[in-house]
Amino acid sequence: MAALADRPFFKMNGAGNAIVVVDLRAERVQIPASEVRAVAARVPFDQMMVLLPARTPGTDASVRIFNQDGSESGACGNGTRCIADVLFAETGKDALLFETRAGLLPATRAEGGLITVDMGPPRLKWDEIPLAEPFADTRAIELQIGPIDAPILHSPAVVNMGNPHAIFWVEDVAAYDLSRIGPLLENHPIFPERANISLAQVIDRGHIRLRVWERGTGLTLACGSAACAAVVAAARTRRTGRAATVTLPGGDLHIDWRERDDHVLMTGPVEHEFAGRFEPHWFEAAA
Numbered sequence: 335m336a337a338l339a340d341r342p343f344f345k346m347n348g349a350g351n352a353i354v355v356v357d358l359r360a361e362r363v364q365i366p367a368s369e370v371r372a373v374a375a376r377v378p379f380d381q382m383m384v385l386l387p388a389r390t391p392g393t394d395a396s397v398r399i400f401n402q403d404g405s406e407s408g409a410c411g412n413g414t415r416c417i418a419d420v421l422f423a424e425t426g427k428d429a430l431l432f433e434t435r436a437g438l439l440p441a442t443r444a445e446g447g448l449i450t451v452d453m454g455p456p457r458l459k460w461d462e463i464p465l466a467e468p469f470a471d472t473r474a475i476e477l478q479i480g481p482i483d484a485p486i487l488h489s490p491a492v493v494n495m496g497n498p499h500a501i502f503w504v505e506d507v508a509a510y511d512l513s514r515i516g517p518l519l520e521n522h523p524i525f526p527e528r529a530n531i532s533l534a535q536v537i538d539r540g541h542i543r544l545r546v547w548e549r550g551t552g553l554t555l556a557c558g559s560a561a562c563a564a565v566v567a568a569a570r571t572r573r574t575g576r577a578a579t580v581t582l583p584g585g586d587l588h589i590d591w592r593e594r595d596d597h598v599l600m601t602g603p604v605e606h607e608f609a610g611r612f613e614p615h616w617f618e619a620a621a
């Protein structure tokens with residue numbers, strides 16, 4: 335019997351980022367990538383957040399984060415806000431601590447029914463992104479696609495927010511075919527662990543428009559860690575201040591790169607869509 339067969343799940347979204355939440359805190363279960371892909375074929379999601387028993391004292395749960403293609407990510411800001419909403423309701427708490435591959439992520443209730451997740455400090459050195467070769471300055475690395483003398487996109491900023499991001503500054507995010515360009519850049523040899531690819535348009539010093547091609551998933555309506563990475567990259571180059579609103583196709587996220595401890599805080603909405611159960615026959619081909 336498949337590990338996920340017959341398990342209940344919630345379908346949610348964080349600012350449009352499609353999230354499936356599965357609660358496996360009652361037992362330790364191995365989840366094969368083939369089962370993740372089988373779920374994605376039936377309940378399309380950007381990330382599947384799997385809650386597992388807490389391992390570290392003081393944490394509320396440990397979390398594994400899967401992309402549509404079955405690969406794992408160290409962080410998912412919108413998904414973390416979704417699981418926080420589920421556990422706020424269950425526990426009555428206003429603050430939670432989740433353990434992910436990228437570290438401990440605190441989540442708190444914010445005003446207006448919004449939820450804040452503390453994504454920790456950005457990592458900015460070339461080998462922390464990681465990149466395949468050294469770059470002294472990750473505010474703009476040498477990388478371009480298109481003709482050498484008229485590149486379509488070039489000189490992205492790179493930031494690790496628990497996962498790798500490349501941010502390309504453009505005049506108009508709508509002017510690019512991201513579904514064609516995204517996979518080329520996601521799999522570019524400069525990114526040994528692949529990368530999430532963003533197009534970012536600065537509206538003003540407190541506002542960025544963003545479109546994202548997610549590693550392991552594809553075009554998304556919102557990506558929280560990409561929004562954090564974009565504001566970090568913008569603030570490092572004085573395009574914006576350290577706090578900015580990021581408008582994604584699915585909604586707005588508010589990002590604050592806090593000066594006192596270098597942590598990046600992301601605040602935004604979550605929505606419950608429906609609850610269901612993974613049908614055993616979904617996994618027949620995945621066995």
Ligand SMILES: N[C@@H](CCC[C@H](N)C(=O)O)C(=O)O
Pocket residue numbers: 351380381401406407408409410411412413497498530548549550551556557558559560
């Ligand atoms: N949607 C997420 C991040 C997505 C993770 C990504 N595809 C990866 O593999 O790193 C977010 O809200 O942060």
